[in-house]
Amino acid sequence: MLLDLFSKRNRKPSKSIFTYDVIPQEFRIQIIHIWNDAIGAFSLNYYDASPSNEVWNFIHKQLSKEYGLLELTANGNDPFKKCQIYIQETSTERVLDIVELSFKYIDLSIRRWNHYVCQNAGISQKPDDAIFELNQRFREHGLGYQYIGEQIVRVDSDFIYREAVEPALKALFEEEFQGASEEFLSAHEHFRKGRNKEAITDALKAFESVMKTICKRMKWEVADNATAKPLINTLLKNELIPMSLQTQFSSLRDTLESGLPTVRNKNSGHGQGDKAIDLPPHLVAYALHLAATNILFLIESYKLMKPK
Numbered sequence: 001m002l003l004d005l006f007s008k009r010n011r012k013p014s015k016s017i018f019t020y021d022v023i024p025q026e027f028r029i030q031i032i033h034i035w036n037d038a039i040g041a042f043s044l045n046y047y048d049a050s051p052s053n054e055v056w057n058f059i060h061k062q063l064s065k066e067y068g069l070l071e072l073t074a075n076g077n078d079p080f081k082k083c084q085i086y087i088q089e090t091s092t093e094r095v096l097d098i099v100e101l102s103f104k105y106i107d108l109s110i111r112r113w114n115h116y117v118c119q120n121a122g123i124s125q126k127p128d129d130a131i132f133e134l135n136q137r138f139r140e141h142g143l144g145y146q147y148i149g150e151q152i153v154r155v156d157s158d159f160i161y162r163e164a165v166e167p168a169l170k171a172l173f174e175e176e177f178q179g180a181s182e183e184f185l186s187a188h189e190h191f192r193k194g195r196n197k198e199a200i201t202d203a204l205k206a207f208e209s210v211m212k213t214i215c216k217r218m219k220w221e222v223a224d225n226a227t228a229k230p231l232i233n234t235l236l237k238n239e240l241i242p243m244s245l246q247t248q249f250s251s252l253r254d255t256l257e258s259g260l261p262t263v264r265n266k267n268s269g270h271g272q273g274d275k276a277i278d279l280p281p282h283l284v285a286y287a288l289h290l291a292a293t294n295i296l297f298l299i300e301s302y303k304l305m306k307p308k
Helices: 025-038 052-067 079-089 092-108 115-121 127-140 158-174 178-192 196-217 228-237 252-258 260-267 281-305
Strands: 145-148 151-154
Touching (some): 025 092, 025 127, 052 092, 079 092, 092 127, 092 145, 092 151, 158 178, 158 281, 196 228
């Protein structure tokens, strides 16, 4: 549980919903506290080593290897201490790297530890609680990131994120749209890294993959290389939207056909010509949000129609 302290309530509101470039020291320290609770500390006792030792050895070794370093820092006498020192000193991008890797380990590996192993490691916080706290800390500090679907993704509107992006990712995982979920997460990863054209391209790929998957599962014939327009036509022709609702959704075809595909076709799908195209972040955010709302709408419609 996060405490509703006076100092938090009395802070002056930020001029923007989220910030991305500066990770405050307070947040970095809070991550260390979550690590202590959800992973456990490193034990130097050779005869009674903690199960957490394996985790910290892995995280420290993998990041050092990826960064081309012998070790993350020369300070600290064990991998956990080195990770603690490193997260307090490193760049924003690398803070997100170590947070993502450590929480992925919490999410996928520590989740499978039994009560006895967790007790030996001194773990007092369950994986879901640790992930929930991380995401709350991101929001608390106005940082535009969330951990979801085994990755840290960038978010640009708390309302749109809660109402569109998060439900879309949840629906993709629950309904096992594996290809589309990978493409949608890849779009967010490109956006987080500033690769704006790639972000829009992957957002459209995810949108098209959802439609292709629905057609395949419903045994509706479409070409393997079908693009957005014929896929949309197939879904409408087969009444993915019931006939009784097609009148009130008369503009849906225009919205789907002229929204995300046009953003992609005009801005990232073809040659750049003489001048390099510089896509503004708000256009990329629009494409990702449009993809999320389209994907969520299509999957919810598919869930109503699919055989029980």
